[in-house]
Amino acid sequence: MLRWARTWRRPIVGFGRSWLGSSKVPVAPNSSGRDGARPRPVPLSYNLLDGEANLPALVFLHGLFGCKTNFNSIAKALAQQTGRRVLTMDARNHGDSPHNPDMSYEAMSQDIQELLPQLGLVPSVLIGHSMGGKTAMLLALQRPELVDRLISVDISPVETTAVSDFPAYMAAMKAINIPDGLPRSSARKLADEQLRPVIQDLGVRQFLLTNLVEVDGRLVWRVNLDALAQHMRQIMAFPPHQESYSGPTLFLLGGNSEFVRPSHHREIQRLFPHAQIQTVPNAGHWVHADRPQDFMAAIRGFLA
Structure with a gap:
């Protein structure tokens, strides 16, 4: 039977790229804030590419169901093109980071607020996609001194439930039944077949299946x-603020996506008064995957 992963790997970081060790760590304790207390941060798994220390680093925050490897090729390319350090990380409950009952944006923001100073990456350019974009926006609102610039990729600081299929994806993933002892290739094929009735898009199914891994x-x-x-419901919403x-902000949208609508612009301008809005043609919600060259060009242009 299919089970949820409960282990994670602590990163070992050196100059240039970082590699993940193989030690297994128990589930992190509940970090939910009580009586107004701040959520307790958890140690995130990350990769850090080396670059000029006097330039603000580029920090990528992935979306729901994603992980730090979603930006591998883009991170390497931008590190070479800009000379900057580039950080990618797994959000809590994703990738190799710890599992924790608290999945609020306040908790995810605290995780990054804890990590960036430890790595000497203050201030940084935050580049967040979807859920990661909302996390980056909240962090910039809470701790603007940590943020040099902000890029929100195909998401806005409003509720996005109406255009999201994520709850259906999650129900389909939880319903999958894979017998023990099945070879990995056969298991992935079976999982794909079970997801297909709910998720017709092959690319989306392949993206979700990157979360199917072998542990022990x-x-x-x-x-x-x-x-x-x-x-x-909290992930689809945005905390009131x-x-x-007031820092430089770019909302980078997919031309074929409906996640950011004209009705959102007033709230964008209220919270981010110096925001620019730019659209990448022929890109859906996953702008960086659909049009990677245009995505990187937009980032370089904004940095310039």
Whole structure:
């Protein structure tokens, strides 16, 4: 039977790229804030590419069901093209980072607020896609001194439930039944067949199946579906905030996506008064995957 992954790997970092060790760490304790207390951060798994220390680093935050490897090729290319350090990381309950019951944006923001100073990456250019974009926006609003510039990729600081199929994806993933002992290639094929009735798009199914991994000889979902399901309404929403972020901000949208609508522009301008809005033609919600060259060109142009 398919199970959820409950282990993670602590990163070992040196100059240039970082590699992941193989030590296994228990599930992180509950970090939910109580009585107004800040959520307790968890140690995130990350990769750091070396570059000029006097330039703000580029920090990528992936979306729901994603992981740090989503940006591998883009991170390497931008490190070479800009000379900057580039950080990619796994959000809590994703990839190799710890599982934790708290999946609020406040908690995810605290994780990054803890990590960036430890790595000497303050201030940084935050580049967040979808869920990662909302996390980056909240961090910029809460701690503007940590953020040199902000790029939000195909997401806005409003509720996005109406255009999201993520709850259906999650239900389909939780319903998958894979017998023990099945070879990995056969298991992935069977999982794909079981997802197909709900998720017709092959690219989306392949993206979700990157979360199907082998741990101790068993196939598991490494994304914490329980925590995501419990916090889905919060993930689709955005925490109310009165203060604004006055730094340079780019909202980079997919031309074929409906996640950011004209009705969102007023809230974007209220919270991010110096925001620019740019559209990448022929790109859907996953702008960086659909049009990687245009995506990188937009980032370089914004940095310039």
